[in-house]
Amino acid sequence: DGGITQSPKYLFRKEGQNVTLSCEQNLNHDAMYWYRQDPGQGLRLIYYSQIVNDFQKGDIAEGYSVSREKKESFPLTVTSAQKNPTAFYLCASSISPGLARYTGELFFGEGSRLTVL
């Protein structure tokens, strides 16, 4: 089945440690996104990528890093520089906005819930 897979589902880390969240899609989508969600709040964009080997900062990129070496993969690293990393992280993909007049439907993974102890 086509879809988007995030791992791990739950992750605990100590302060000062970096952690990498995995996001893989087999939908052949060019665009991929990382959002952060805090309890009772909306989704805030961290990074997005519209094509392999290229990505842009979203609204809250500080303390995070990404790579896009393959079309199907868009891992997110939460670094020790991120002041308040405990949150629910959501990865999504869509057809490239460049192929349409506007961004298409976002397909979300099930999310990764990170807790910093």
Add this chain to the structure above:
Amino acid sequence: GQQVMQIPQYQHVQEGEDFTTYCNSSTTLSNIQWYKQRPGGHPVFLIQLVKSGEVKKQKRLTFQFGEAKKNSSLHITATQTTDVGTYFCPMEYGNKLVFGAGTILRVKS
């Protein structure tokens, strides 16, 4: 930065009552999407509206895009407990979808 204004922030209704949530933008939009996120789940796409004044229906859900393409609404007729969740109307700004806080819907049975 860009902001998505959605009201109400929270609504608690009796099962069988109708429910409406509204989204507003200060700028003209090319399109608007709607998503539903169940408690503990991830957002799931409901619909995309692109034409001025467009109205689309999905069973008990009615979606509308304003004539000026600056606002949109989602109306649920006769709510059911399965409608519980947060409804988002992300707006597109420069190939990015910007999500607001959404409207949290709770349904009393």
